[in-house]
Amino acid sequence: MKKMMMGGLVLVALVGTNAAQAATSSGTLTVTGTVESSISLTVESAGGTTSGTGTAAATSALGSISKYGSAPTGFTLAKGASDWTLSSTVGVNVEKANLTSTDYTLTAQLGSAPATGIVWKLNGSTLSDSAATTLTSTGTYASTGSYSWDIVVADSAAAAAIDNAINFTATSN
Amino acid sequence: MRSIVAITLLTALLSSEANAATRRRAASAPVDPDAITISFTPTDGIRTMTWTALDVGTLARRERARGARVVRNVAVGVDRVSGVTGGTATLRAHLQFSDGRAIVRIDGITLGAAQIVIDPHAPIGSAIVHHIEIEVPASVPAGEVASAIRWEVSTN
Numbered sequence: 001m002k003k004m005m006m007g008g009l010v011l012v013a014l015v016g017t018n019a020a021q022a023a024t025s026s027g028t029l030t031v032t033g034t035v036e037s038s039i040s041l042t043v044e045s046a047g048g049t050t051s052g053t054g055t056a057a058a059t060s061a062l063g064s065i066s067k068y069g070s071a072p073t074g075f076t077l078a079k080g081a082s083d084w085t086l087s088s089t090v091g092v093n094v095e096k097a098n099l100t101s102t103d104y105t106l107t108a109q110l111g112s113a114p115a116t117g118i119v120w121k122l123n124g125s126t127l128s129d130s131a132a133t134t135l136t137s138t139g140t141y142a143s144t145g146s147y148s149w150d151i152v153v154a155d156s157a158a159a160a161a162i163d164n165a166i167n168f169t170a171t172s173n
Numbered sequence: 174m175r176s177i178v179a180i181t182l183l184t185a186l187l188s189s190e191a192n193a194a195t196r197r198r199a200a201s202a203p204v205d206p207d208a209i210t211i212s213f214t215p216t217d218g219i220r221t222m223t224w225t226a227l228d229v230g231t232l233a234r235r236e237r238a239r240g241a242r243v244v245r246n247v248a249v250g251v252d253r254v255s256g257v258t259g260g261t262a263t264l265r266a267h268l269q270f271s272d273g274r275a276i277v278r279i280d281g282i283t284l285g286a287a288q289i290v291i292d293p294h295a296p297i298g299s300a301i302v303h304h305i306e307i308e309v310p311a312s313v314p315a316g317e318v319a320s321a322i323r324w325e326v327s328t329n
Contacts, residue, residue: 022327022328022329023205023207023208023209023253023327023328024209024325024326024327024328025208025209025210025211025251025325025326025327026211026323026324026325026326027211027212027213027225027323027324028225028269028321028322028323028324029213029225029226029227029247029305029321029322029324030225030226030227030270030319030320030321030322031227031228031229031277031305031307031319031320031321031322032226032227032228032229032317032318032319032320033228033229033230033231033232033243033275033307033317033318033319034230034231034232034315034316034317034318035231035232035233035241035274035309035313035314035315035316035317035318036231036232036233036241036315037233037315038233038234038241040234095311096311097233097234097240097241097311098233098234098240098241098309098311098312098313098314098315099314099315100314
């Protein structure tokens, strides 16, 4: 009786094997693309009440400024004989991807002509809206460079907004 | 002894039956009606694609924390040759070829040389969209990248 059961079990197993044959299919999907070199620039820090740091479009609000008032957050104020200077720093970071370049050139240019009696400086160089000023030609990637930032206001300048934009441009060498 | 004869006989019968079935299939239908197929269909703005090739175009780094990255959606269809729907299949994939310059993920799962299960219950008779992600690390020089994803599907 035991032996007969064994035979029955073998039958089930054989049938099961036949029924369990899975159908299979396969295919290959070839994926291709082209990687482009790229660099990114971000403003990491600046004097004033900032927003958007860590991006390429930061804003710094200085509020109301005056020769005999308090310096805005993150600035120092130095009084001269006929002018006064607000000083701070701007931190700029440039990163690269898929690029063999070892360093970069960073320039800055004002977005619009400064108001009369107002001078904008970065790294000691006066900025203009007509030409770019080179801040460094050997910038190190992925390392935030700190650049001195001065706003010189003549005593003769009209009391008015000094709003402007500093446009940075990084170019891989 | 009787049981051994019985087993032998059953085996012979089954073998004979199986052979007969094979012969019948061969004579009446050259294609196994239970056979399944796998197909690929683009579902978004893919630059060019045939059923076996997917060109993701140009890749450039957009996000600071990652390398150059692109995601494309591809509908993978599993169908029976007979047209009969129902049931499920297991969908697996692996990298059949890679130039080593890109990381390839399907639905967030990184592919390698070893097969992995992408979908253990892919419905037969319909297509399921899968996200194919290509990421090129920032340290990889610019240029062409190429990989081949081998997909395999088997009925459950």
